[in-house]
Amino acid sequence: MQITDFIKLAAQKAFTALYQTTPAVNDITLNETKPEFEGDYTIVMFAFVKQLGKSPDALATELGDWLIKNEPAIIVGFNVIKGFLNLSISNNYWLQFLRDNNHPDAGKQPSNGKKAMIEYSSPNTNKPLHLGHLRNNFLGWSVAEIYKASGYEVIKTCVVNDRGVHICKSMLAWKRFGNGATPENTNTKGDHLVGDYYVKFENALKAEATPVLEQLMAGKIPADIEETLAIKAKVFIDKLNDTTLSADKQNEIKEELKEIARNASSLMQEVRSMLLKWEQGDAETIALWQMMNSWVYKGFDETYQRIGSDFQIIYYESDTYLLGKQLVEEGIASGVFFRKEEGSVWIDLTADGLDEKLVLRKDGTSVYITQDIGLARRKYEDFPMQESIYVIGDEQIYHMKVLQLICQRLAMPFAKGIHHLSYGMVDLPTGRMKSREGTVVDADDLCNEMEQVAASKTEELGKVKDFTPEELKQLYHTLGMGALKFYLLRVDPKKRMVFNPEESIDFHGFTGPFVQYTYARIQSVLRKFGAPDLQKIVDENLLPLEKSLVVSLEQFGTVINQSAFDMNPSGIALYVYDLAKTFNSFYTEHSIGNAENEEKKQLRLAISQLTGYTIKNAMQLLGISVPGRM
RNA sequence: GGUUGCGUAGUUCAAUGGAUAGAAUAGGAGUUUCCUAAACUCUAGAUCUAGGUUCGAUUCCUAGCGCGACCA
Numbered sequence: 001m002q003i004t005d006f007i008k009l010a011a012q013k014a015f016t017a018l019y020q021t022t023p024a025v026n027d028i029t030l031n032e033t034k035p036e037f038e039g040d041y042t043i044v045m046f047a048f049v050k051q052l053g054k055s056p057d058a059l060a061t062e063l064g065d066w067l068i069k070n071e072p073a074i075i076v077g078f079n080v081i082k083g084f085l086n087l088s089i090s091n092n093y094w095l096q097f098l099r100d101n102n103h104p105d106a107g108k109q110p111s112n113g114k115k116a117m118i119e120y121s122s123p124n125t126n127k128p129l130h131l132g133h134l135r136n137n138f139l140g141w142s143v144a145e146i147y148k149a150s151g152y153e154v155i156k157t158c159v160v161n162d163r164g165v166h167i168c169k170s171m172l173a174w175k176r177f178g179n180g181a182t183p184e185n186t187n188t189k190g191d192h193l194v195g196d197y198y199v200k201f202e203n204a205l206k207a208e209a210t211p212v213l214e215q216l217m218a219g220k221i222p223a224d225i226e227e228t229l230a231i232k233a234k235v236f237i238d239k240l241n242d243t244t245l246s247a248d249k250q251n252e253i254k255e256e257l258k259e260i261a262r263n264a265s266s267l268m269q270e271v272r273s274m275l276l277k278w279e280q281g282d283a284e285t286i287a288l289w290q291m292m293n294s295w296v297y298k299g300f301d302e303t304y305q306r307i308g309s310d311f312q313i314i315y316y317e318s319d320t321y322l323l324g325k326q327l328v329e330e331g332i333a334s335g336v337f338f339r340k341e342e343g344s345v346w347i348d349l350t351a352d353g354l355d356e357k358l359v360l361r362k363d364g365t366s367v368y369i370t371q372d373i374g375l376a377r378r379k380y381e382d383f384p385m386q387e388s389i390y391v392i393g394d395e396q397i398y399h400m401k402v403l404q405l406i407c408q409r410l411a412m413p414f415a416k417g418i419h420h421l422s423y424g425m426v427d428l429p430t431g432r433m434k435s436r437e438g439t440v441v442d443a444d445d446l447c448n449e450m451e452q453v454a455a456s457k458t459e460e461l462g463k464v465k466d467f468t469p470e471e472l473k474q475l476y477h478t479l480g481m482g483a484l485k486f487y488l489l490r491v492d493p494k495k496r497m498v499f500n501p502e503e504s505i506d507f508h509g510f511t512g513p514f515v516q517y518t519y520a521r522i523q524s525v526l527r528k529f530g531a532p533d534l535q536k537i538v539d540e541n542l543l544p545l546e547k548s549l550v551v552s553l554e555q556f557g558t559v560i561n562q563s564a565f566d567m568n569p570s571g572i573a574l575y576v577y578d579l580a581k582t583f584n585s586f587y588t589e590h591s592i593g594n595a596e597n598e599e600k601k602q603l604r605l606a607i608s609q610l611t612g613y614t615i616k617n618a619m620q621l622l623g624i625s626v627p628g629r630m
Numbered sequence: 631g632g633u634u635g636c637g638u639a640g641u642u643c644a645a646u647g648g649a650u651a652g653a654a655u656a657g658g659a660g661u662u663u664c665c666u667a668a669a670c671u672c673u674a675g676a677u678c679u680a681g682g683u684u685c686g687a688u689u690c691c692u693a694g695c696g697c698g699a700c701c702a
Contacts, residue, residue: 509654
């Protein structure tokens with residue numbers, strides 16, 4: 001049991017014994033004691049003052065007295081300051097903790113018998129991965145590791161959006177401008193090659209649509225435009241003549257007209273007919289689609305391997321996009337959905353504060369949510385889990401809310417365990433990434449850059465002369481990825497964040513490499529002095545100076561559980577950085593070699609070793625590896 | 631327009647309703663006979679505005695301002 005849980009339970013017993021009232025454990029506020037006060041843990045008394053009709057200080061004193069009398073082995077002293085009860089934990093407890101936990105699995109929790117599925121990454125097959133995907137991947141991987149460490153059986157999954165308009169655009173451009181280009185004959189990574197043709201398509205589309213847009217903006221509707229588009233265009237053109245509109249509104253209208261111009265183009269018509277052919281199973285189209293997707297997958301695999309990402313089950317949208325229709329039919333029968341007169345099918349979510357939501361069009365085709373319902377069911381059939389976590393950007397919060405509600409209405413057993421781990425967009429210091437303006441940061445390029453900077457900074461320091469080329473390559477990879485992952489994971493996922501390229505490759509301060517450095521430093525200590533001999537440490541009074549570090553080490557299990565509960569790796573990053581910092585600070589001033597006596601030396605070695613284990617395990621939860629030397 | 635998220639040092643991030651709001655970085659001043667100076671020690675600097683709830687509010691509530699997202 002963690003010491004914090006122990007104290008809370010003890011305090012609960014104390015309340016029962018002293019005041020015949022038993023507060024819930026969660027209502028007892030327990031903090032680490034601030035360094036300027038004496039003690040290890042602090043109970044805040046104010047919450048109980050009113051109910052018990054005593055002053056905070058009187059309560060604290062009575063509680064403290066009871067605790068040292070009834071738990072003398074653990075709680076050995078207390079002081080009361082303005083309603084805060086500061087408790088001192090016995091040195092012997094901490095020493096025993098060091099003895100019991102000095103093993104490589106430090107901090108990991110036993111199995112809780114529950115299963116969780118984590119969906120992350122979920123790329124489109126028309127473009128290479130970019131910075132936003134990296135945040136997604138790192139989050140998904142990390143949360144999976146955190147869940148494992150807190151006792152879950154975890155399965156990682158990925159949903160590949162491999163069909164639809166976007167990939168048809170790349171296919172069409174390749175057919176038109178490709179001249180038989182392949183990844184091999186152009187020496188280009190497959191996902192990048194397909195992405196290049198997507199860009200070529202967009203450029204060609206722009207060239208075709210611009211003159212049309214200019215006419216529309218001038219109030220003219222071209223004669224060869226499709227009728228439905230012409231009607232729509234007229235509506236917006238009329239609005240455009242309204243001079244009282246704000247600049248924002250005018251821009252909105254301009255965007256609408258742009259969309260119309262794009263849709264009116266021959267290129268978009270071809271894309272749509274290509275998608276239709278795909279849906280009808282046209283052999284030539286399918287073959288092209290398979291070939292280009294296979295290029296993309298090969299490219300993705302390379303990137304995934306490099307950034308450390310894998311999946312136990314991969315779902316392809318082309319396999320699953322028809323799922324869900326059956327469930328809609330069943331839902332109509334059971335009254336969850338209703339059919340409107342013109343034939344479309346809806347669900348009424350007004351009782352939950354949302355509106356009515358379409359689940360099947362009047363022509364019987366599905367919408368996104370239909371597929372997602374089907375896939376949710378499929379996932380459960382493949383892996384009956386209690387928790388189903390979706391790592392998806394925060395622009396889909398509404399969509400995910402709807403999905404969960406529908407699953408609940410359909411009485412799916414896992415519905416309550418659906419969590420949307422939403423994360424904010426990654427911005428650049430100059431603003432948001434825009435593909436149209438070419439400011440998107442490519443994942444492969446970024447990884448290259450991180451490793452190069454790691455190399456040049458390391459060489460500057462000149463400490464790696466005895467490394468083999470293979471070791472160096474490995475080290476630069478470890479450091480570069482460590483910096484990148486730590487930088488993206490240290491921020492609360494739900495917040496939008498700024499990615500500053502220069503800051504991300506900084507190796508000082510609150511960074512991955514700082515923690516990696518501390519680990520390497522500890523390994524160096526252990527190489528020099530050997531493993532600690534715990535049996536040699538018998539005097540518990542040696543501990544006080546190093547206690548803050550031991551207290552932090554003991555906290556690791558609590559931090560894991562909290563991070564799992566919040567589905568937020570940033571707590572781990574904060575924790576491991578703080579641990580590394582405390583270690584560095586202490587052992588820069590108090591060297592192990594100069595310890596006053598052998599017992600003290602062994603104690604410091606033991607703390608160093610456990611710190612090493614803990615750093616390694618914590619970093620593993622972030623998907624970051626640590627070098628033995630650097 | 632409706633729904634929703636976010637506003638904290640110059641900058642990037644913290645703070646289950648708790649003690650004097652923490653870090654990092656940039657700025658200023660120091661520390662290399664000693665296990666890794668990619669380190670350490672000082673120093674200066676912040677809660678968008680107005681109300682409310684509370685013994686106590688960065689946190690909860692209401693309104694406003696600013697930025698974003700989603701929906702039509």
